[in-house]
Amino acid sequence: MDYYLLLMIALIISFYAQIKVTTSFNKYLKVPSNSGYTGREVAREILDRNGLYDVRVEPIGGNLTDHYDPRTNVIRLSNNVYNGRSIASLSVAAHEVGHAIQHAEGYFPLILRNNIAPIAGIGSRFVWILIFLGFLISPFLIEVGIILYLAIVLFQIVTLPVEFNASRRALYQLDTGIVTSDEIGPAKKVLKAAALTYVAATLVAIGQLLRLMSLSSRRN
Template identity: 75%
Template sequence: MYYGGYYGGVGGTWFLILMPALLLAMYAQLKVTSSFNKYLRVQSGSGYTGSEVARIILDRNGLHDVRIEQVGGNLTDHYDPRSKVIRLSRNVYNGHSVAAVSVAAHEVGHAIQHDEGYFPLILRNNIAPIASIGSRFVWILILLGLVISPFLIEVGILLYVAVVLFQVITLPVEFNASKRALYQLENGIVYRDELDSSKEVLNAAALTYVAATLVALGQLLRLLSIFGRRRD
C-alpha cells in the first residue's frame, strides 16, 4: 500500500510537468530555428566562415589535431570526442553569417572542454551509452512488464533514470560551451556589436536543452506512476 500511495501522488505530478515541458520544447524548437534562420541572413563583419572560425579557435587553443568536417542536414553540428572531429552542417561550415560563426564556436567549446578534461562532459560521455539504451528500450520493457512482471518495469525505469541524468548533465556542458564560445568570439573574431546577436543564437539553443530536461523528468514521473498502478 505504501507504493500505491506514493506513486498515486506521482500520477498527477507527471502530467503537470510533462504537458508544460512539451509545450516549452515546441516553443524552444521554433525559437532556435527562427533565431538561427534570422542570423543566418546577417553576415559577420569578420568575413570568416564557420569552418575558418572553428580552425582559428582550435589552433589558438593548441588543438591542432582536431579535424573539421562538413556534415549533411540542418542544425546537425556536433563535436565527436571519440574521433576528435568537429562536424558542421553546410550552412555553418561554409557560411559567413553570425549564426554560422556562433554555432561553430560553440562546437569548438566542446573540443576545449574535452581537451581540459571538463568533468561534466566526461560524465555525460560515460552515461551516454546507457542513456541511449534506455531511450530505445524503455517502452518495450514497460509493455512487457505490464504483461509479464513488474520487475521489467523497474528495469525500464532504472534505464530511463540514465536518460534523465544525461539531460541534466547536458545543461552545464552546453551552457559552459556557449560561455567559452562567446569568450573566443569577442577576442578578435566578431565585432562587439555582434556579440548580442551571437548570444541570442546560443541562448535559443540552450532553451532546447532545458526543455528536453523537463520532458525527460516528466516522462520519468509518468513511468513511476505506471509502476505504481501495476504494483497495485
C-alpha cells in the same frame, strides 16, 4: 496529477524552444559577420589558438546537425555553418569548438556525460519495450525500464552545464577579435535559443520519468 501538468508544460516549452532556435538561427543566418570568416575558418582559428591542432573540422549534411565527436576528435558542421559567413554560422561553429576545448581540458561534466551516454542510448532503445513487457509479464521489467530511463534523465541533466559552458567559451573566443562588439549580442541570442532546447528536453525527460513511476505504482 502533477506529473501530467509538468509533462504538458515541458512539451509546450519544448515546442516553443524548437520554434525559437529555428527562428533565431534563420534570422542571423541572413546577417553576415563583418569578419568575412566562414564557420570552418572560425572553428580552425579557435582550435589552433588553443593548441588543438589534431582536431579536424569536417562538413556534415542536414540542418543544425553540428556536433563535436570526442571519439574521433572531429567537429562536424552543417553546410550552412561550415561554409556560412553569418553571425549564426560563426556562433554555432564556436560553440562546437567549445566542446573540443572541454574535452581537451578534461571538463568533468563532459566526461560524465560521455560515460552516461552508452547507458542512456540503451535506455532510449529498450525502455518502452520493457515497460510494455512489464505490464504483460512482470512488474520487475517495469522497474528495470525505470532504471534505464533514469540514465536518460541524468544524461539530460548533465547536458545542461556542458552546453551552457560551451556557449560561454564560444562567446569568449568570439569576443577576442573574431566578431565586433555589436555582433556579440546577436551571437548570444543564437546560443541562448539553442540552450533552451536542452532545458526543454530535460523537463520532458523528468516528466516522463514521473509518469513511468506512476505507471509502476499502479501495476504493483
